[in-house]
Structures are given as structure tokens and as C-alpha cells.
Amino acid sequence: MSRPDDLPPRELRPYLDELVRRTRAVCGPHLLSVLAVGSLALGDYRHGRSDVDVTVVVDPALPRPALPDLAAALAHPALTCPAAGLELVAYPADFAARPSGGAGYLLDLNTGPSLPGRTSYDPREAPAFWYVLDRSLAHQSGIPLFGRPVREVIAAPERSDVLAALRASVREHTDGEGHVADNRVLNGCRSVVYCRTGRWFAKRRAAEVIAASEESFRPLVTDALRSFERPREAALTLPGTAVRDFLAWVADRVDDAVGAEAGTDGGPAQ
Incomplete structure (x- = not known):
């Protein structure tokens, strides 16, 4: 797992290690990157208040049945989230690599002790603006927990x-x-x-x-x-x-x- 030693606060490190391990186990060779984004990437994570924001980029050939398996593997309390919640978005690499004003995700998972649960596989179910902003921030500051650097997998929206x-x-x-x-x-x-x-x-x-x-x-x-x-x-x-x-x-x-x-x-x- 590639990361600066000081990236996750100490209380998150075992959780993020396990999140990456489970994501690799489900996605196998189709997994390209797991990125810390949001407050973690900006150095502003507050334990007990902030969510853990993670972006996953996968090869478009990932079998679609893997997506519910990934959601089940990462959902709280199957994987106990020590933060307020986990907001994880998985994108296909061909979408994430080009600028877009769309949502474009394969999986949007919200889970955790203080976060209303949500699992979506259809980007038409959510307003696109959240994902545009998240990808813009990710392109600027996202930090790889596994795989390719952010600038190789996430394009900056216009x-x-x-x-x-x-x-x-x-x-x-x-x-x-x-x-x-x-x-x-x-x-x-x-x-x-x-x-x-x-x-x-x-x-x-x-x-x-x-x-x-x-x-x-x-x-x-x-x-x-x-x-x-x-x-x-x-x-x-x-x-x-x-x-x-x-x-x-x-x-x-x-x-x-x-x-x-x-x-x-x-x-x-x-």
C-alpha cells in the first residue's frame, strides 16, 4: 500500500489498510487506483466529525456483479467505520480519465455510524454536481492509497x-x-x-x-x-x-x- 506515513491520521490507518485489501480482493487485476480525497487529501480530517472520502478507479472490464460484492465488503458494520462515515465512489477508468460534467460512477456507497446508508449503481439517481466537485478536488489533491497516481486516472473537470x-x-x-x-x-x-x-x-x-x-x-x-x-x-x-x-x-x-x-x-x- 503506497502512501505517505502521515497521510491517514493514526486512528484511520488500520481501517484504510483493510478497505484497500478488501477492494483489491474483490476487483483483482481490474483495480487501478484507490485514492484518499476530501478532507483527508486536504489535511483537514477531524475525527468524529469528518467522513472518510475515497475514490476507486477500475478497468471498465470489471464484471458488474463485483460492484455489489464490493459494496457488501465495505459497508458498515461488515467493515466497521471509525469515522463519521465512508463516502466511496468507484469510476470506470475511461470515464474518469476525461473531463466531464456528469456523475459517471459505477458505485456510490455511503455508509457509517453517522451517515445515512446509500448504495447506488446508476449515476442517473444522483445530482451530478457532487461528483464533479469531488473529481475536481481529487485531481488537485488526491493521494494514492493503492495503484496509479491521481493525475494518471482522474481528469480535472472544465x-x-x-x-x-x-x-x-x-x-x-x-x-x-x-x-x-x-x-x-x-x-x-x-x-x-x-x-x-x-x-x-x-x-x-x-x-x-x-x-x-x-x-x-x-x-x-x-x-x-x-x-x-x-x-x-x-x-x-x-x-x-x-x-x-x-x-x-x-x-x-x-x-x-x-x-x-x-x-x-x-x-x-x-
């Missing part, structure tokens, strides 16, 4: 597709259903920082940037950071109106970036 995905993400977080309030705010911070820089920052670092530059939102962002230090079940209650106002501001910043991108491409800025 910036226009990422911005469209951010628009959809902000709408989802504005609705708020099923999302912890602090996570809605911190994801909003990360969206704005991406629009400004074209880079993915860890949630806490992005929040620090926004708190420093946007005085009117500093109290809300500071409270979101305090809440993020707690387990999900003990998250602070943030004022709903303030969260919605902040996300409306985030949506405007994303729209500004979309307009600037359209102008750069020679089209009319919206």
Missing part, C-alpha cells in the same frame, strides 16, 4: 463545469435539508475561495480567509468554525436567517465567477 456544480451545491446548501449548519457555511466559504483562486482549500482554511476579508460575515463564520470542532451530534445551532443571507452572498460570488468565465471564453458575461 472550470465551467465546476462553477455550474458550485451553483447547484449552493442551492442544495441553501435548502439546508440534511446538512449541518456549520458545514453549509464552511462549504460556502470554500466555494468562494475556489472562485477567487481556482484552488480547493480545506474548509477551515477557507473559512479563515473569508472571516479575514468579509467583516460582516465574520461572526457567523467564526461560530461555524467553533461548531465544526464538535461532533456532528453536538453541533451549534446557527441563526437560520444569517446562514441564508451568507449563502445568498456566496451564490452571487459564484454567479460573478460564471459571468467572468463566460467573458473570458468570448461569450457574453451574464
Whole structure:
């Protein structure tokens, strides 16, 4: 298993070792890569709060019956997840290697003690934006736990597709259903920082940037950071109106970036 010694926090190492072992056992020679993405890749994993995010890339010739076998092998509690949850997405290599604004997965598995269980084999069952954002972050920062380096297997989506995905993400977080309030705010911070820089920052670092530059939102962002230090079940209650106002501001910043991108491409800025 190839990884920097300091990649997973110590409490995750046995779990990730076993996850890779089981994935190799199910997929055999069709397995190309297992990648740590999300907060692990950005160095912002918080035990008891963060999910473990993993991307798997397989040869398209992988027999389809292997996918339910993989889901069963990795599902909590068959493989006890020590984090809040496991979010694992498996892609065929021919899809993952080209830029795309689609979902494109073979398997999307959510499982764990604090995560509603979900197993999907049909990318039409889920909004594409989550997967576009995940692949963009993976291309930038994903770390191999097994197999080929990330840049060999995951293409970066086009910036226009990422911005469209951010628009959809902000709408989802504005609705708020099923999302912890602090996570809605911190994801909003990360969206704005991406629009400004074209880079993915860890949630806490992005929040620090926004708190420093946007005085009117500093109290809300500071409270979101305090809440993020707690387990999900003990998250602070943030004022709903303030969260919605902040996300409306985030949506405007994303729209500004979309307009600037359209102008750069020679089209009319919206």
C-alpha cells in the first residue's frame, strides 16, 4: 500500500489498510487506483466529525456483479467505520480519465455510524454536481492509497463545469435539508475561495480567509468554525436567517465567477 506515513491520521490507518485489501480482493487485476480525497487529501480530517472520502478507479472490464460484492465488503458494520462515515465512489477508468460534467460512477456507497446508508449503481439517481466537485478536488489533491497516481486516472473537470456544480451545491446548501449548519457555511466559504483562486482549500482554511476579508460575515463564520470542532451530534445551532443571507452572498460570488468565465471564453458575461 503506497502512501505517505502521515497521510491517514493514526486512528484511520488500520481501517484504510483493510478497505484497500478488501477492494483489491474483490476487483483483482481490474483495480487501478484507490485514492484518499476530501478532507483527508486536504489535511483537514477531524475525527468524529469528518467522513472518510475515497475514490476507486477500475478497468471498465470489471464484471458488474463485483460492484455489489464490493459494496457488501465495505459497508458498515461488515467493515466497521471509525469515522463519521465512508463516502466511496468507484469510476470506470475511461470515464474518469476525461473531463466531464456528469456523475459517471459505477458505485456510490455511503455508509457509517453517522451517515445515512446509500448504495447506488446508476449515476442517473444522483445530482451530478457532487461528483464533479469531488473529481475536481481529487485531481488537485488526491493521494494514492493503492495503484496509479491521481493525475494518471482522474481528469480535472472544465472550470465551467465546476462553477455550474458550485451553483447547484449552493442551492442544495441553501435548502439546508440534511446538512449541518456549520458545514453549509464552511462549504460556502470554500466555494468562494475556489472562485477567487481556482484552488480547493480545506474548509477551515477557507473559512479563515473569508472571516479575514468579509467583516460582516465574520461572526457567523467564526461560530461555524467553533461548531465544526464538535461532533456532528453536538453541533451549534446557527441563526437560520444569517446562514441564508451568507449563502445568498456566496451564490452571487459564484454567479460573478460564471459571468467572468463566460467573458473570458468570448461569450457574453451574464
